[in-house]
Amino acid sequence: MAHGRAADDMKIFVGATVIAAESDELAQARFEEYKAYADSEAALVHASASLGTRGVYKTHYQEGSIRRKLFGSDRLPASHPARWDSP
Numbered sequence: 001m002a003h004g005r006a007a008d009d010m011k012i013f014v015g016a017t018v019i020a021a022e023s024d025e026l027a028q029a030r031f032e033e034y035k036a037y038a039d040s041e042a043a044l045v046h047a048s049a050s051l052g053t054r055g056v057y058k059t060h061y062q063e064g065s066i067r068r069k070l071f072g073s074d075r076l077p078a079s080h081p082a083r084w085d086s087p
Contacts, residue, residue, distance in 0.1 A: 019034065021027035068074050076083040 017034065019027050019030050021030055062069060065074050078085075
C-alpha cells in the first residue's frame with residue numbers, strides 16, 4: 001500500500017470533452033472524427049508519465065509571482081515596449 005490505498009483502488013481517470021455544433025448530427029459526426037484520433041493507450045502512457053514525474057499532488061509551491069518564475073523578475077525590462085513607464 002502506498003499513500004494509504006491499495007494499488008488497484010484507482011480504476012479509471014474520468015475526463016470530459018465538449019463537442020459543440022449547429023446540430024446533433026454535426027456534433028455526432030465531429031465526435032466520430034474525434035474518436036478516430038483518440039488513443040486510450042497513449043492517454044494512459046501520458047497520464048502515467050505525468051503522474052510519475054510530478055508525483056501524486058503538489059504539496060508546496062515556489063514563492064514568487066508567475067512572471068518571476070518564468071522570466072526571473074517581477075517587472076518587464078525597462079526597454080520592453082509594453083512597460084508603461086518605458087522611454
